[in-house]
Structures are given as structure tokens and as C-alpha cells.
């Protein structure tokens with residue numbers, strides 16, 4: 001339905017002057033572009049490479065959901081749709097069986113395309129508006145799952161990178177970047193190189209045990225760069241910066257290369273919902289890369305540290321006012337450093353007196369579910385009559401209706417709506433299965 | 448109009464502290480406690496017809512759902528037996544259902560060993576699962592019927608045991624889930640033991656925290672502090688604890704620490720410097736150990752050396 005997906009449309013949309021700016025090496029890697037007559041010898045190479053490479057992101061297994069939906073006897077789609085929803089949720093759960101080593105202290109620079117390409121209305125209400133609202137959601141979810149993380153925001157417009165938000169660990173502060181829409185009005189062309197260099201510079205001082213990530217939301221099909229962008233990518237590889245890109249229009253060769261070389265993820269959004277999915281896949285902490293050479297892994301291990309941290313006591317608003325050591329201001333509230341008993345205004349921070357890192361323990365505890373996930377439940381496919389009549393989580397009775405067996409078995413769904421914990425052997429319904437693994441992260445039977 | 452309210456009660460039914468409480472002065476026997484809790488639930492149910500309750504019990508080593516009754520059969524039986532025209536039928540259901548279930552469970556306890564800590568996490572998770580189902584009811588069979596509005600839910604937790612024994616990580620996960628569901632956890636502390644994690648639970652979820660100093664006035668505490676619903680609380684001064692202790696439990700001994708050593712990879716907390724993280728198996732550089740006067744390096748044990 002959206003006309004921008006049409007290859008010919010994109011080509012005609014590209015005006016010739018822009019094309020001259022592009023470096024030949026990272027011309028959009030679509031066969032359609034080569035057909036324009038530019039770079040004849042490149043065309044052959046491009047075609048053969050295409051055969052080896054995996055399918056383009058937008059060609060990948062995207063099943064149209066309306067093809068699989070079937071009406072039930074009463075002619076209603078309700079049951080079919082419910083089933084479909086349950087299936088997609090379940091698929092997501094099965095995929096989430098993660099390795100234990102994850103980077104927990106994360107630093108991310110969010111690079112937002114603010115070029116005129118973002119004014120396109122192929123996503124409703126417009127790419128720009130949608131991006132702003134998704135960015136807000138993304139930030140709050142990201143900080144929820146990465147409480148010790150820090151994020152900064154860079155905008156790409158008029159051929160330069162623009163610092164919109166300093167790198168900060170406070171979600172409210174990052175959210176503020178997207179509050180003033182007028183300040184972010186899209187204009188001109190984006191520059192990947194300038195913006196990546198800017199993001200790289202602001203992450204250069206970071207300690208080695210934290211991750212450095214760049215997330216680019218890219219609507220344009222072009223970039224205006226002052227130099228060779230491959231040098232920039234090399235520098236990112238050297239600095240262990242991981243670049244992930246969510247493209248809103250089409251796949252560009254340089255974008256995919258960039259992500260592959262730095263160990264990031266590349267995706268092209270097909271529609272609004274898919275855009276959100278792509279973005280939110282980047283929320284959970286990335287598993288530590290094992291594909292990198294053993295030497296690098298060893299170096300990383302040497303740099304992982306034991307950090308001394310203090311867990312403070314918070315004073316109530318009703319306590320008598322006293323001076324804080326960070327601003328020398330008279331206040332009632334504050335946190336008491338457990339080592340030197342001085343009072344600081346906010347955590348996490350380093351104590352100004354004794355230098356101890358002060359964090360509140362719930363901050364740390366938020367990320368523990370990544371380390372100790374609840375065991376994945378197995379779908380119950382056979383009943384032997386001794387099963388409990390109710391869900392062990394919500395205590396509601398299981399429905400007695402069974403679904404069509406042969407459809408169900410391939411998807412890891414239970415025909416009885418029962419999912420069993422491998423550890424405590426209790427049965428749960430689909431709703432609780434989802435809740436336990438998505439939100440709670442504790443099995444009610446084992447806990 | 449405001450939404451109906453749901454209260455999920457979590458009762459710590461560990462026999463040992465209850466036995467101690469019934470001998471303490473002033474005494475508070477489990478039976479008398481239950482009677483007062485029931486009056487509290489009646490008051491809540493009487494506030495509005497759509498209000499509802501659920502009750503979960505934490506027993507040594509396991510948790511049980513006490514109300515609503517598990518199978519439909521038992522509820523019908525309750526309705527048949529009790530044909531008391533003078534009692535509001537919901538009250539009667541709660542009274543009979545709850546008292547019978549508690550008696551069953553407590554009587555069943557005598558055989559098993561009573562030293563295990565109460566399964567507070569199990570009771571909390573069940574309560575949260577139940578509340579989650581209330582918040583996301585199954586879609587109605589007839590799509591034209593609007594689903595009933597999800598009630599404002601809150602959890603009231605009665606504790607009689609120290610919480611240092613609680614599994615730290617699962618308990619914190621429960622707190623964060625309650626936060627996500629916007630469910631405040633009210634804590635009513637009946638005995639005098641220390642409860643750091645329950646402090647954090649009520650603080651992080653915006654619930655009330657009450658330590659019952661005068662046990663003979665329990666019902667007064669309940670109706671003054673816990674009866675007001677979430678909306679009303681915005682205009683009330685709900686009691687909270689004055690100091691919140693943000694200490695954590697170490698992963699190695701489950702002891703509560705104020706200064707801990709944290710693995711930079713997985714954030715596991717240890718009470719002493721260690722050479723290898725027991726969670727993610729990261730080896731720490733020897734320099735770090737020396738810096739903290741690590742164990743096995745120079746034998747000084749845990750250090751508290753200031754770096755300033």
C-alpha cells in the first residue's frame with residue numbers, strides 16, 4: 001500500500017544532484033538503482049553478490065496475517081484473531097531464551113534523522129511525529145530495563161550532527177529532548193559520518209566495562225559526508241562501538257555493512273507496528289558478543305572489574321534540614337553515605353567526601369531478571385487426568401475446550417492452554433505464562 | 448466515576464511467630480487477627496457493590512490461594528448451607544470461605560516442619576497474577592459487550608516474620624512488577640522484626656507502611672490506614688515509614704550489606720572482594736583485588752580502606 005516501497009518510485013524520487021554527492025561505494029544497493037545506467041561494471045558485481053546475500057530485510061519471511069486467518073463455524077473471526085495474537089506472543093517468548101552474559105551498564109547515543117525525508121507521510125501521521133512518540137516510549141522502556149544505562153541524543157540535519165541531549169542517566173532529562181517539537185523541525189540532508197563522529201567523541205571517555213552503542217533512526221536514502229565514511233566505521237570497530245540502524249525507507253548497502261561490521265542490528269521498517277518492533281528489540285541488554293575473537297574476549301574479561309558500591313539510607317522529608325555535601329544546600333531529604341555518613345542529594349552518584357559509589361539497591365536489582373530468568377514453560381500436549389483444575393498463578397480454572405490439534409502442535413502451543421514449568425511442574429495458562437516471563441520473571445510455583 | 452477497587456490480602460501464616468504473638472502482651476491470636484481482618488474486608492466490600500477481594504496465604508515453604516474459593520463447587524455448597532437471611536451474602540461467602548481455608552491450611556501444617564521461612568514471594572506472585580488477570584480480562588464472547596472496567600487493585604501485606612530470609616531477587620522482581628501494574632503494596636507489620644525489603648516494597652510502589660505498635664487497636668489501624676482507595680489517597684496523608692533503607696542482600700551469603708562489591712558485568716553483589724564472579728564467571732583483574740585488599744591475595748580479609 002505505501003508507494004515508497006515501490007522500487008521505481010524511489011529511483012525517480014532521487015534527484016540527480018544528490019546522487020553526485022554520494023560516494024560510489026555506498027550507493028544504495030538495489031538492483032533498481034544500478035538500472036539507472038550509472039556504474040555499468042558495478043551492476044554485474046552487485047547482481048552476483050545479491051544472490052549470495054540473504055534476502056533483503058523487506059523480503060524476509062513476512063507472512064501476511066490475513067492469509068492465515070480462518071473464520072470459525074459461526075462465521076466469526078474473533079477466535080482466529082485471538083489465536084493469532086497468542087501465537088505471536090508465544091513466539092516472542094520462545095525466542096527470549098538468552099545467554100547469561102549481558103552487558104548491563106550501557107551507553108547509547110540515539111541518532112535521529114531530522115532531514116526532510118522524515119516529513120514523508122507514508123507512516124501515520126508522519127515519519128517525524130511517529131518517531132518522536134516512539135522515541136519517548138523507547139527511552140522510558142530502555143531506562144526501565146537498563147537502570148544503570150546512560151543515553152544521549154544527536155540529530156542529523158542540514159548536513160551536520162546536532163547535539164540535542166547530553167549523555168545522561170536520567171530518563172526525564174532524555175525525554176525532554178523530544179518535548180519541543182518546534183526545535184526539532186526536519187531540514188536539509190542528514191550526514192551519517194558527521195553524526196557518528198559526534199556520537200563517537202562523546203563516548204570516548206567511557207570505562208571499558210560499559211557498552212557503547214549507537215542507534216540510528218534513518219529515514220533518508222542519502223547522506224552527505226565530508227570524508228570517507230569507511231574510516232569512521234573502522235574507528236567505531238576499533239572503539240568497540242556497536243551501530244544499529246532502523247531504516248524507515250529502504251536498505252542501503254553502507255547501512256547494512258556498518259551494522260554487520262560493528263556487531264549491531266539492521267532493520268527496515270515495513271509499517272508502523274514493525275517499526276516499533278524493530279526499535280524495541282534494541283531495549284533488552286545485548287548478549288555479550290561471543291563471535292568476536294577470543295583475544296578480544298580475553299581483553300574484555302581483564303577489564304571487567306569489581307566495583308565497590310555503597311547502599312544508602314534515604315532520609316524523609318520530615319527530618320531536620322542539614323547541609324548536603326554536593327551543593328552545600330540546606331535540605332531535609334537526602335541519602336546518607338554508608339561509609340562516611342555524609343549526606344548527598346541524589347543517587348546514583350560518587351560520594352563527594354569519600355569517593356564511594358552510592359547507588360540504591362533497587363537500581364541494581366532491576367536488571368537481575370536478565371541474569372536469572374524464569375524457566376521457559378513447556379506446552380502441555382498430552383493430558384493424563386491428574387492435572388490441577390486451575391492455573392497455579394491466577395487460580396482461575398483452565399478452559400475445557402480444546403483447539404484443533406494438528407494446527408497447534410507446530411507452533412509450541414498447547415491444545416489445552418496449559419504451560420508447565422519444568423522446575424516445579426505446575427501448570428499455568430497462556431495469560432500467566434506471558435505475564436510471568438514478560439513482567440514478573442519469577443515462577444509462582446518455584447518462587 | 449471512579450473505578451471499583453480490588454484488595455488482595457497477603458497473610459503471613461507462619462505458626463511460630465503467631466504462637467509468640469498470642470503469648471505476648473498485649474496478645475494477638477491468629478483467630479482474633481483473622482476476625483479483625485474480616486471486618487476490614489467487609490468494610491471494603493460494603494463501600495461499593497463492585498468492590499472485590501482476594502486473599503493469599505504465605506505458609507512455611509509454600510503459598511496458597513485462600514479466597515476466592517478454588518472450585519466453583521465449594522462456593523455453591525457455601526451458599527446452600529448458609530441460608531442466613533440477615534447476612535449480606537458476600538460477607539458470608541468471604542467469612543466462611545476464608546476461615547475454613549485458613550483452618551485447613553494451618554491444621555495441615557502440623558505434620559511438616561515449621562522452620563522454613565514463609566513463601567512470601569509465592570503469595571505475592573500469585574496475587575500479582577490474579578491482579579493481572581483482573582486488569583486483562585479475557586475478551587467477551589460477544590464482541591459488542593464492553594468488557595467490565597478493570598478495578599484499581601492494591602495489595603495489603605501482613606507480615607509477622609523478619610524479611611531477611613526472603614529470596615532477594617524474586618522479591619525485588621515482584622516489587623517491579625507491582626510498579627508496572629501500578630499496584631501499591633501496603634505493608635502492615637505486626638511484630639517487631641526488621642523488614643528492609645518490605646520497606647522498599649511499600650516505598651517503591653507508593654504504598655503505606657504501618658508498624659502496629661498497639662496491637663489491641665489493630666482494626667483501627669486497618670480502617671484508618673488501608674481502607675482508603677488509591678484515588679482518595681492523593682488527598683490523604685497516608686503513613687509511610689520515615690527512613691528507607693536501600694541496603695541489599697549479597698548473593699553469596701544472603702546477608703544484608705551496606706557496602707558491597709559489585710561485578711561490573713552482571714551487577715551481582717558480594718559482601719567481600721572475590722576473584723571470580725559466581726554468577727557470570729567473570730575473572731576480575733588482580734589489581735582490583737589488591738585495591739580492595741582482596742581475600743586470598745594478602746589475607747587481610749574484607750577491607751574498608753578509604754580511597755579519598
Ligand SMILES: [Zn+2]
Nearest residue numbers: 324326327345
Ligand atoms: Zn546537594
Ligand SMILES: [Zn+2]
Nearest residue numbers: 337340351354
Ligand atoms: Zn562517603
Ligand SMILES: [Zn+2]
Nearest residue numbers: 391393394432
Ligand atoms: Zn493463570
Ligand SMILES: [Zn+2]
Nearest residue numbers: 421424443446
Ligand atoms: Zn516453576
Ligand SMILES: [Zn+2]
Nearest residue numbers: 697699700718
Ligand atoms: Zn556474602
Ligand SMILES: [Zn+2]
Nearest residue numbers: 710713724727
Ligand atoms: Zn558477574
